[in-house]
Amino acid sequence: VEEHLIVGSVLASIVVLVFLLNWRATLISALAIPASIIATFGLMWIMGFTLNVLTLLALTLAVGIVIDDAIVVLENIARFIDEKGMDPFEAAIEGTREIGLAVLATTLSLVAVFLPVAFMTGIVGRFMNSFGLTMAFAIMVSLIVAFTLTPTLSARMLKAPKRTKDGKGHDAIKEGGFFRHIDAVYTKMLVWSLGHRWAIGLLCFLALGSMPFVVKPIPKDFLPKDDESQFQITARAPEGTSLQETRDIGRAIAAKIQQEMKNEVQYSLVTIGGSGQSAARNNATIFVRLKDIDKRERSQDDLIAVARDKVIPQFAADDLRTTVGPAGGVGGGGVQADILYTIGGPDLDKLNDVSQKMMSDLRKVKGVTDVDTSLIAGKPELAARVDRPLAAQLGVQPQDVAQSLNFLVGDQEVSTFQQGGEQYEVHVRASEQFRDSREGISLLTVPGNPTTVDSLASTTGTAGGGGAAAGASAIPLSQVVKFVSQTGPASIQRLNRNREVTIQANVLPGGSAQAGLDALAASFKAQNLGPEYNGGPTGRSKEQAKAFMAFLAAFGLSLIFVYLILAAQFESWLHPITILLSLPLTVPFALI
Secondary structure, eight states, X not given: OHHHHXXXXXXXXXXXXXXXXXXXHHHHHHHHHHHHHHHHHHHHHHHTOOOOHHHHHHHHHHHHHHHHHHHHHHHHHHHHHHHHOOOHHHHHHHHHHHHHHHHHHHHHHHHHHHTGGGGOOHHHHHHHHHHHHHHHHHHHHHHHHHHTHHHHHHHHHOOOOOOOXXXXXXXXXXXXXXXXXXXXXXXXXXXXXXXXXXXXXXXXXXXXXXXXXXXXXXXXXXXXXXXXXXXXXXEEOOTTOOHHHHHHHHHHHHHHHHHHHGGGEEEEEEEESOSGGGOOTTEEEEEEEEOXXXXXXXXXXXXXXXXXXXXXXXXXXXXXXXXXXXXXXXXXXXXXXXXXXXXXXXXXXXXXXXXXXXXXXXXXXXXXXXXXXXXXOOEEEEEEEEOHXXXXXXXXXXXXXXXXXXXXXXXXXXXXXXXXXXXXXXXXXXXXXXTSSHHHHHTOEEEOOHHHHGGGHHHHOOOOSOBSOOGGGEEEHHHHEEXXXXXXXXXXXXXXXXXXXXXXXXXXXXXXXXXXXXXXXXXXXHTOOOTTOEEEEOHHHHHHHHHHHHHXXXXXXXXXXXXXXXXXXXXXXXXXXXXXXXXXXXXXXXXX
């Protein structure tokens, strides 16, 4: 960005020289760039901003704007010197005074465009705050420079052009060549347009009418995708897969990546377990670091496609659930899906059916891949079903059964102790032989009511395995609980006491994340679920929707502020509308 800032300043100065053909005027205009940028640094320091990508980008974009005010003022001063024969000092005063209000209105209009951007909400708003304020600072400083430094230098450095034998000055010579041709072409276009107003009006309506057709095919994403020379593959093996088996699968995928991409991979790293809700011993993450873009033939997107289309299908027999995409992103590390849509409700089975239908509809959208859901079924589990009538006779409460299983099988912290300046946690649970099988767990005991147990003491005896109580009140779990082997979800997401399922997907190059979100929203609405079920985008997809609304709000405020500034300048409520009507005509051409 620093290089672009310097190059942009040089190119802007060259353009001024080409059109003014006066090195003195070019120098005066060019000095406005470093003066404005350096003064903006002071305002950035007051606001606590740092020199980062966004602030430097703002300064780079501001180069053309800060020199524009200086050029307008300088050109008017030069006109007073050339056409009216004024002394440079007097011309600097009169020329600046004449053009001052127009320059002020133009500058304030630009500030009105960028200032609302600085106060956007959400994650995008946090990024755009420094960008918008830096732009506003640079533009306002350029106004001060145009009203102070530019007239001062003009009064000292500009000189009246020497007259030639034919009575023409420097500007007359300039207008006799290429610029006269441009003026002639412009004059013809203007005359034709004024003479064919109906045609110009028709073209304007056609441009506006084409906007929906131009906007629709353009991909809509949260952030532009860049070649970062790295990507990740997440592979989740079937539930119950051992740590060793998962590690072997991860290493095999990494080996195939190295084989397929050969000299384009710098190194790969396999980790097992994951983090957050995806943490599990059957979850493998393969991080692939590519060589720099100038040292490889294929792009990052091409290599991701190779991993998705050639490497992953070789492991179809392992029944893996995979996601391939760029590593990292806004909001955290790891692979972040381009599309995230969460549905919530009381019935997990119903949510599963709904999510399967929505994923089926999402797969029909062109450019969408890696469609998956956070609901991972098939995890082996042992369900404890309490015989409530018998438990009531024995004085066993169902919550006591749950607490005993949680305490003896689940591992619970009961205390801490300090030794050698370090604090250690104390965890208590049953011995391994009483928690690694159904038979062992059945031997664990649960507290019961002694008044009901005494009559059964002769038949039940004493149960081993340790329990929550001793003596006659210790009831074996096998007497009141029936254990059933089954499968269930690996994890259950909850929000506001509702169960949730998240559908995720990635977008291929040229695809649109917004198209996928629209398909999910339409599919969810078409299933006519009750009011207890809800759905909406989350994560990056939610931020994309919030950013879109924030930009609309900033755009609306910009229009209002610009209109008020123009209304104050022209002292009319109608003329600003005439000027602002040119804005929608530019949108289709900008999108093309």
